Amino acid sequence: MMGERIRELRAARSMTATELAKAADVSVGLISQVERGITDPSLETVRKIARALDTPVFNLFQDTDLERVAVVRKDRRMDIRSPQGGLVYQRVSAGVGKIEVLEGLLEPGAVSSESGWSHPSDECVVVLTGRLVLEVDGERYELKPGDSGSFDSRLPHRYLNETTKPVRFLLSVTPPSY
Template sequence: MTDLDQLTQSLARNLKRLRTERGFTLDALAARAGISRGMLIQIEQARTNPSVGTVVKVGDALGVSITTLLDYDRAPAVRLVPPDQAVRMWSTPQGSHSTLLAGTEAPGPLELWHWRLMPGDGSTSDPHPGGTTELVHVTAGVLTLTVDGADHRVPANTSASFESNTPHGYRNDGTEPVEMTMAVSVPAAPH
């Protein structure tokens, strides 16, 4: 079984378990996530490889992190995530990428990411649920952070925080790669 097959199986198993635990029907979760009932069925039956955006929408609707959807493991108080278990979620041919380093439920999803944006590259995100906060720390280059249509320049060794319940994105308008670490905190979904 390939790594992709394992992720697809984990996502299928975890989605069905979490949906059932929360008492959501397929129709209710589909409406809450803004995706089709058919897509949810395909995910639960491990018949599709959904986009990152779809996985994020499902996680937000369930009030759990991507990490929880992809790997449910009741771990000890300290969970080490070796480099080979970090999950690359997005990449471009130019070499830009985002990698989910670690995540937990505390009490809502909390995720730690590493991003690299090559010159001219960028990524946009749909609004997250109300109360979601992102922290960004740029370690190299100059990030152009767009929040609700307004651009903010974030140079190396500078941090930014913002509520991400509005359209937002990350762009590299410079000539050198941007390296950044990001934390995303999503409020727990009401049960």
């Protein structure tokens, strides 16, 4: 689905795969494989492609056939992986509407990004299992199961797992953005 959407957005902008690859600083082969559904790109690659297409990340996952009720089956969720590994997001929401909901799994010792990252949204994170460190604008907040943290995503932020066990969490982002 994402590959088809990227191809659709690229064509709407009259871009060739080569032009998109250059703008996103990735290989033409990778763009081709993603568009044909052969490979799933990393989260960092998805962000680069979204920037090159001048569209929010969520728009790459959006189904253009809007349904009145969108159901996402657990076994049909799309995985989004961090480029250095250690973090996997599964999109729980359908990719349409004004909110994006992700289920995250952060491996022991892993971080969501090497440094704080910002985008024009609001986020709310809820820890399901394990302990998560939420870092926002240089301040750290330790969250345990059932704890949540809400913040303005324009502030640099990231998630850290400083324990020896994986941490699972739900992340809601509104509006969906990159």
